[in-house]
Amino acid sequence: MPDPAPGADCPGPEGGAVRRGRPRSEAVDQAILDAVIELLESGQALSDLSIEKIARTAGVGKATIYRRWSGKDELFVDLLRAVEPPDPVLPGTSVRDDLLVFLESLRQRGLAKRSSTLLHSVFAQMQLYPKLWDAYHQCVIEPRRRMGLDAIRRGMERGELRTDLDLELVNDLFVGPVLLRTVLRPGAPLDPDLPEQIVDAVLTGLRPPGRS
Known part of the structure; x- marks a missing residue:
């Protein structure tokens, strides 16, 4: 079986991962990303950020985050895409x-x-x-x-x-x-x-x- 193309399993516009279910709310997406930024800017390390803590800061449930990202790694990659200049x-x-x-x-x-x-x-x-x-x-x-x-x-x-x-x-x-x-x-x-x-x-x- 051939190796997957680079980016095939990536979240967001660069990769091919498709999430099923209700359409995503951009406002909720941004609230979650803003919550991660807030926690990092307060001095917390990446290792200290749990999905539960991010959800609580964003004012959403953990399930809301997991519908968008499989875990912290995907979420952090999307965060970096959001704060870096676009390609x-x-x-x-x-x-x-x-x-x-x-x-x-x-x-x-x-x-x-x-x-x-x-x-x-x-x-x-x-x-x-x-x-x-x-x-x-x-x-x-x-x-x-x-x-x-x-x-x-x-x-x-x-x-x-x-x-x-x-x-x-x-x-x-x-x-x-x-x-x-x-x-x-x-x-x-x-x-x-x-x-x-x-x-x-x-x-x-x-x-x-x-x-x-």
């Missing part, structure tokens, strides 16, 4: 245009993680829980990574990029500088012109011979 829609006009939009979205996420005490705290704690960290990678990071790979693949197919290089390597060349400044050098600048600097510098070395 962009790539224009598809050229590989340069696609990569500028894509890298700008990564830059905005880097800025959000720097400025949000909540995001900084949650990401630090998540790495202590392998199951939660894996769920976040499957449901959020992997679809985002595929977006960049698809943009590069289209550029190769249109003759905008050399085709003799490994797709993953090319993706790393574009994405790496933003991630390095976000994760390994959190004090490094994430200036508005950074995506353009990266894309134009890397494209200079990746264009096919004779193409400007």
Whole structure:
């Protein structure tokens, strides 16, 4: 049996999980997410958050939460989706245009993680829980990574990029500088012109011979 596609078991719009029953209330969904944020901002650790405590803070029953999420891991992944900037829609006009939009979205996420005490705290704690960290990678990071790979693949197919290089390597060349400044050098600048600097510098070395 083939492995499921990444994101297939993820809650929310990225994955394929479908919940049966009555239509979900967006107001109730938001009340539950707000309750988790309130508890985290009060200084409680992820490990201390029980479904019962979240339900009590949100003013709903535990069954209301379980109709929406199978457990805390799914709920926390949806929370991070809600508080992070949304994934962009790539224009598809050229590989340069696609990569500028894509890298700008990564830059905005880097800025959000720097400025949000909540995001900084949650990401630090998540790495202590392998199951939660894996769920976040499957449901959020992997679809985002595929977006960049698809943009590069289209550029190769249109003759905008050399085709003799490994797709993953090319993706790393574009994405790496933003991630390095976000994760390994959190004090490094994430200036508005950074995506353009990266894309134009890397494209200079990746264009096919004779193409400007």
